[in-house]
Amino acid sequence: MRLSDRCSYGALLSLIVAFGPSPANSYYLPGVLPTSYKEGDKVPLHVNHLTPANSPSDPQVRSVFSFDYYHQAFHFCQPSGGAKQLSESLGSILFGDRIQTSPYELHMRKNETCKAVCREQTYEPRDAKFVNQRIEQNYNLNWLIDGLPAGQLKHDPNDGTNFYSPGFALGAVRDDKPVLNNHYDILIDYHQAGPNQYRVVGILVEPRSLSGSKYINEEEAECGDDSAPIVLSETGDTNVLFTYSVYWRPSATPFATRWDKYLHVYDPKIHWFSLVNSAVIVVFLVTMVTTILIRTLRKDIARYNRLEQFALEDLSGTSLADEGVQEDSGWKLVHGDVFRPPKNPLALAVLIGNGAQLFMMAGFTIAFAMLGFLSPSNRGALGTVMLLLYTLFGFVGGYASSRVYKFFHGEKWKQCFVYTPVALPAVVFGTFFMLNLFVWARQASGAVPFGTMIALVCIWFLISVPLSLVGSWVGFKHQTLDTPVRTNQIPRQIPPTSGYLRPLPSMLLVGVLPFGAIFVELYFIMNSIWFSKVYYMFGFLFVCYGLMIITCAAVTVLMIYFLLCAENYHWQWRAFCTAGASAAYVFAYALLYWVKALSFGSWTSGVLYLGYSALISILFFVLTGKSCPDRGMPSCSTNAFRQVPLVSSHHGCLY
Numbered sequence: 344m345r346l347s348d349r350c351s352y353g354a355l356l357s358l359i360v361a362f363g364p365s366p367a368n369s370y371y372l373p374g375v376l377p378t379s380y381k382e383g384d385k386v387p388l389h390v391n392h393l394t395p396a397n398s399p400s401d402p403q404v405r406s407v408f409s410f411d412y413y414h415q416a417f418h419f420c421q422p423s424g425g426a427k428q429l430s431e432s433l434g435s436i437l438f439g440d441r442i443q444t445s446p447y448e449l450h451m452r453k454n455e456t457c458k459a460v461c462r463e464q465t466y467e468p469r470d471a472k473f474v475n476q477r478i479e480q481n482y483n484l485n486w487l488i489d490g491l492p493a494g495q496l497k498h499d500p501n502d503g504t505n506f507y508s509p510g511f512a513l514g515a516v517r518d519d520k521p522v523l524n525n526h527y528d529i530l531i532d533y534h535q536a537g538p539n540q541y542r543v544v545g546i547l548v549e550p551r552s553l554s555g556s557k558y559i560n561e562e563e564a565e566c567g568d569d570s571a572p573i574v575l576s577e578t579g580d581t582n583v584l585f586t587y588s589v590y591w592r593p594s595a596t597p598f599a600t601r602w603d604k605y606l607h608v609y610d611p612k613i614h615w616f617s618l619v620n621s622a623v624i625v626v627f628l629v630t631m632v633t634t635i636l637i638r639t640l641r642k643d644i645a646r647y648n649r650l651e652q653f654a655l656e657d658l659s660g661t662s663l664a665d666e667g668v669q670e671d672s673g674w675k676l677v678h679g680d681v682f683r684p685p686k687n688p689l690a691l692a693v694l695i696g697n698g699a700q701l702f703m704m705a706g707f708t709i710a711f712a713m714l715g716f717l718s719p720s721n722r723g724a725l726g727t728v729m730l731l732l733y734t735l736f737g738f739v740g741g742y743a744s745s746r747v748y749k750f751f752h753g754e755k756w757k758q759c760f761v762y763t764p765v766a767l768p769a770v771v772f773g774t775f776f777m778l779n780l781f782v783w784a785r786q787a788s789g790a791v792p793f794g795t796m797i798a799l800v801c802i803w804f805l806i807s808v809p810l811s812l813v814g815s816w817v818g819f820k821h822q823t824l825d826t827p828v829r830t831n832q833i834p835r836q837i838p839p840t841s842g843y844l845r846p847l848p849s850m851l852l853v854g855v856l857p858f859g860a861i862f863v864e865l866y867f868i869m870n871s872i873w874f875s876k877v878y879y880m881f882g883f884l885f886v887c888y889g890l891m892i893i894t895c896a897a898v899t900v901l902m903i904y905f906l907l908c909a910e911n912y913h914w915q916w917r918a919f920c921t922a923g924a925s926a927a928y929v930f931a932y933a934l935l936y937w938v939k940a941l942s943f944g945s946w947t948s949g950v951l952y953l954g955y956s957a958l959i960s961i962l963f964f965v966l967t968g969k970s971c972p973d974r975g976m977p978s979c980s981t982n983a984f985r986q987v988p989l990v991s992s993h994h995g996c997l998y
């Protein structure tokens with residue numbers, strides 16, 4: 344089986360991961376039922392926002408803003424009576440979609456050549472300048488026909504396959520001049536599902552620049568030629584006629600697999616390499632943790648059993664020390680302090696609560712996506728599900744935070760109840776709002792509409808907050824977790840820590856491993872965000888997520904073990920921060936990505952990019968911090984044989 348063969352690859356993937364269907368499987372999900380058209384039926388064409396992209400001659404992305412299709416400077420033709428906004432899901436709006444109707448007339452299986460979209464449009468110098476800039480920044484038009492994006496045919500030289508890449512160019516730079524595309528050849532693949540039943544299964548648009556086109560009437564136009572392409576003058580008015588041709592091509596692709604040609608994987612082997620790589624790290628770490636545990640525990644248990652025997656037989660005259668029961672050393676010395684509450688227990692509890700909420704949200708979202716519920720044809724489903732799950736898991740957040748807070752013997756209960764549902768959303772909303780100001784200032788369309796913002800606040804306040812409060816209440820009512828040892832009255836002195844055990848080095852050291860488990864997937868996710876590629880490798884993402892969690896847990900347990908061996912019992916914050924430190928690597932990676940793949944024309948783009956990267960890093964910090972053990976340690980108790988440590992499967996960590 345050739346790995347590069349996408350179809351068999353998809354099958355292989357779902358086989359290996361042993362779950363659910365890849366997009367190639369033929370069953371229909373709610374909301375994406377096939378639409379059949381009869382011959383001559385009108386097939387609506389919808390337009391979405393314009394997005395920045397790269398081009399063959401210019402591989403870097405130069406902007407982060409997207410623009411409304413009917414931004415007046417573009418002078419794109421509107422349907423008679425004005426364009427109408429299509430109702431979309433919350434997730435789709437949040438991810439920037441602004442889908443509207445268009446004047447294009449497509450009829451099933453009716454080929455047409457050279458039709459005018461509307462009458463000639465006049466570009467004044469100011470608009471011309473705006474459009475020329477967008478052309479130089481490689482902006483793409485995004486059309487949707489029957490939910491399928493109009494794409495460009497691309498070729499992957501690695502495996503010699505052709506695939507459809509969503510979006511097509513607004514214009515091109517030729518001989519240092521921005522050329523506007525004013526003619527679109529629309530090639531639509533259709534599949535015959537039954538007698539007089541046709542379905543749209545693929546769309547390609549080949550844009551061109553034709554000068555000298557003439558408007559005849561609504562049905563006809565005379566297309567010019569591309570010998571002298573259209574360049575918008577920045578000193579005088581330019582008239583442009585927009586035209587299009589439609590060609591319907593029969594295709595053997597059934598409706599169920601129509602997305603396959605859009606979901607091209609550039610280098611599938613890379614995913615496997617990274618997966619194997621992370622798996623090796625995980626196996627290594629887990630072996631290390633278990634060896635340490637088993638070794639120390641076996642010794643301890645043997646020793647304490649002997650101790651008990653002594654007590655039973657009451658062998659007076661023999662000193663225990665002679666029998667090898669020496670002074671405790673290392674981490675056993677701090678047993679009386681190890682459950683001493685940390686500094687700022689409230690902040691830690693709130694962070695852990697929020698982390699648990701994010702953790703659940705991310706895990707379930709990826710699982711849903713992997714099972715195929717969030718196929719790309721369900722526009723915005725990913726965003727909507729993320730939002731929904733985050734809201735619902737408010738309960739988990741509240742529960743975790745109050746449970747932990749109780750364990751820390753916290754007393755500021757009101758604050759704990761209130762801060763847990765507020766903390767992270769406040770940070771996210773705040774950042775979003777600030778960044779939105781920039782987007783608004785640029786008149787770009789990426790800004791989340793005010794109504795949507797209100798809706799989000801309502802959802803959060805009416806559902807998420809109450810759920811979190813209920814969770815907190817339940818956690819509060821639960822009994823405090825038992826500790827195997829009592830905490831001493833007087834805190835032990837901590838010897839100065841040195842070397843890699845100091846906070847910063849330990850964080851940098853530990854953080855790199857979870858990051859290592861995900862950075863390849865991160866690269867693909869970044870590509871899908873900034874280069875508008877469709878990301879669908881959720882099987883891989885799921886495995887990576889699992890590996891990342893195990894890495895986080897194992898590496899934190901190790902670090903804390905060494906910390907306790909150095910007789911430092913301030914481990915709670917350290918545990919959170921060391922795993923969370925991988926967020927610093929994520930941020931650094933985002934910067935590197937900026938240098939390599941992006942090159943912004945304006946500082947506002949940079950600010951926006953940094954803002955979003957920082958936000959993602961913060962979320963990641965909270966998430967990974969959470970997945971490290973936040974409770975007990977490998978039995979630091981002297982009565983180890985009574986309290987054999989519970990190696991539970993809680994995130995693969997130790998209670």
Ligand SMILES: *[C@@H]1O[C@H](CO)[C@@H](O)[C@H](O)[C@H]1NC(C)=O
Binds near residue numbers: 590
């Ligand atoms: C429409 O054009 C396509 C592409 O040129 C061609 O394959 C197809 O046969 C044409 N259909 C009709 C009905 O003429």
